Amino acid sequence: MKAVADALDGEIPVTAKIRLGFSDRRLAVACAQATEAGGAARLVVHGRTRDEGYRPPAHWEWIAKIRHRVSLPVVANGDIWTLEDYWKARTLSGCHDVMLGRSALADPWLAPRIRHWQRTGERLADTTWAMRASVLKQYAHRQRQQLPKKVVVSLVKQWLAQMRQGNAEANLHFQLVKRITDLDTLLESLVVSTGITEPA
Ligand SMILES: Cc1cc2nc3c(=O)[nH]c(=O)nc-3n(C[C@H](O)[C@H](O)[C@H](O)COP(=O)(O)O)c2cc1C
Incomplete structure (x- = not known):
């Protein structure tokens, strides 16, 4: 992280993305803090360990634990398939922003639907x-x-x-x-x- 951030010297913000760990979550907070110390401008956390693969659920509450221990903006990721998931992920993680992975392919209108809901409180019609x-x-x-x-x-x-x-x-x-x-x-x-x- 530091090598990349130093090489770019602030010209381009460097962002990082982590899972909660490899087999367990013991180093999740330490790894997040390391990305910040290395110069990350923003951190995305996929709320699962590597061993958890893509098995639901994504642990959005763990993203909150990380968020409380770093100062850089944290983005929540994992298992956000619907507006309701977005809201739950946002509530449990405390993150304002989320990253969509598979759902952006499953429903390319999910991101605009979330944005529209954020701005107006209205729900766009389902994707046909x-x-x-x-x-x-x-x-x-x-x-x-x-x-x-x-x-x-x-x-x-x-x-x-x-x-x-x-x-x-x-x-x-x-x-x-x-x-x-x-x-x-x-x-x-x-x-x-x-x-x-x-x-x-
Ligand atoms: C087509 C595709 C490509 C991806 N490529 C990357 C990648 O290059 N680097 C990465 O860290 N994660 C990558 N991911 C993982 C996603 O960023 C995300 O962390 C993961 O899919 C969990 O989020 P989801 O439950 O919304 O899918 C990819 C996912 C998909 C579906």
Whole structure:
């Protein structure tokens, strides 16, 4: 941390990201303090140890323990999938800011939804399949400028696989396209109706 921060000499803020530890949390606070001593401008804490992998829950209350022992801004990360999760993570960690990982792929509108809620107290409508399909198409369009079509097919399927967790319409589309190997056929299949009626 110190080597990078010293090399940049304050020109570019250096941020750090840690988990709570490797097998246990005994060094969580010490590691956070070390990033601060090394010159980190901001610290993201993923509220799990390495051994906990991605197993829920993320321990947001541990992020608060860290936050109380450092002076740099701390960002909470781990298992924020919904507005409610955001609120709980914020309440338990005391952090104003959060980082989204898998949920940013599962629902690309979660971040704008959180921001809108912060600003207005209003809840934006759920993300529809049409919105998801349009972002997948944009993604494919950009990637195909520089990558072979078969690679783009695989990338689109990977993203769709992230979206299908917890979303029935995305799951049905995943089943529909998972054996398709041609990019244009795949993209056309994204707009096929699965018969699921979504909320307006
Ligand atoms: C596609 C993807 C790429 C990631 N790349 C990195 C990375 O380069 N460095 C890192 O520290 N964490 C990386 N992560 C982990 C996330 O930053 C985050 O800590 C983790 O996914 C837990 O948050 P979540 O429960 O919101 O997914 C990545 C996660 C995903 C889904």
